Amino acid sequence: MASNNPSENEQSGQRTSDKVPKKMLQLQINSTPAYIRHSNASGKRPQKKKRTRSNSMDLTENITVDELRSIQATLAEIKSEMIRKSDVKEIIAQMKHEIKQEVKEDIKQEMQQYLTDRLSLLSEKIDALYLENESLREKLSKQISDTRKSLDNLKETSHLAKTAVRMANHNQQYSQKNNIKFLNWPEKPKEDLRRDLCRILKEKVNVDISPASILGIHRIPGNSGGARPVIAKFVNTEEKTKVIKHRQALKGNFIMFDHITQKNAELIKILKGKEAVHSAWYFNGRIFAIRNDGRRYTFDIFDDIDTKLKQ
Numbered sequence: 001m002a003s004n005n006p007s008e009n010e011q012s013g014q015r016t017s018d019k020v021p022k023k024m025l026q027l028q029i030n031s032t033p034a035y036i037r038h039s040n041a042s043g044k045r046p047q048k049k050k051r052t053r054s055n056s057m058d059l060t061e062n063i064t065v066d067e068l069r070s071i072q073a074t075l076a077e078i079k080s081e082m083i084r085k086s087d088v089k090e091i092i093a094q095m096k097h098e099i100k101q102e103v104k105e106d107i108k109q110e111m112q113q114y115l116t117d118r119l120s121l122l123s124e125k126i127d128a129l130y131l132e133n134e135s136l137r138e139k140l141s142k143q144i145s146d147t148r149k150s151l152d153n154l155k156e157t158s159h160l161a162k163t164a165v166r167m168a169n170h171n172q173q174y175s176q177k178n179n180i181k182f183l184n185w186p187e188k189p190k191e192d193l194r195r196d197l198c199r200i201l202k203e204k205v206n207v208d209i210s211p212a213s214i215l216g217i218h219r220i221p222g223n224s225g226g227a228r229p230v231i232a233k234f235v236n237t238e239e240k241t242k243v244i245k246h247r248q249a250l251k252g253n254f255i256m257f258d259h260i261t262q263k264n265a266e267l268i269k270i271l272k273g274k275e276a277v278h279s280a281w282y283f284n285g286r287i288f289a290i291r292n293d294g295r296r297y298t299f300d301i302f303d304d305i306d307t308k309l310k311q
Helices: 006-031 053-062 065-081 085-175 193-205 237-244 262-272 305-309
Strands: 179-183 214-219 230-234 255-258 277-283 286-291 296-299
Touching (some): 085 262, 179 237, 193 214, 193 230, 230 237, 262 277
Antiparallel strands (some): 179 230, 179 255, 214 230, 277 286
């Protein structure tokens, strides 16, 4: 029951008013949840104490509208400070972008360094190759110069050799210009070729020739199984001509023709094998040929036959 004594009411009101600030202070402290007040200290949410009925009634009595608003403001502040999912995605995307940029920059720097090193190495190799190339070029130039000199010497040597062979062939042919070569002249034991030749000429073509006009006559090696060839050397061309002009009439006894060198014989054989050549022969130390159209040529052993026949 309420007291009807005014003094008691005043005293009671005084006690109430004294208690209000303490209750308000307690409310302000208690208005913030315990896990927020202690979050910076331990980082863990404290375990809730089991409420008793009396504590629940006291808390309910102490909560006011302003305190609720304060709690809501605190919760809103906490919510605003919490990281949203979209913010997390944006942060991750930004981090990815920055990482990519850093990786690209690192790769770019590494590639630049690699290319610089490679270019430096290639430059050194190019310089080395250039020096080697210059050395080889000098050697090649010297080799070319030496080769040209050798070719010039070879040409000169070849020219001299051809000249020497030509002169040797000419001299040999000149020494044989009064010779006659006989083939198919039967051999006999203890034969006298000089006497036999004079006798055959007298009996077959009525040509008188003195044995003294024959400087030498003898057989030379030939093919086995047949009569060896005979070479006769006359004192001059006149005596030789007196004999050789009867070659056709004396075919029954032997075959005779001018004693020419091997190279001249080969040249005549080649000329006779040409389709454009009608005939070829030797006369007085030189080789002659007539083309099918009647044109006459003189040939040397080193002439280009095809080119000359086209002229």
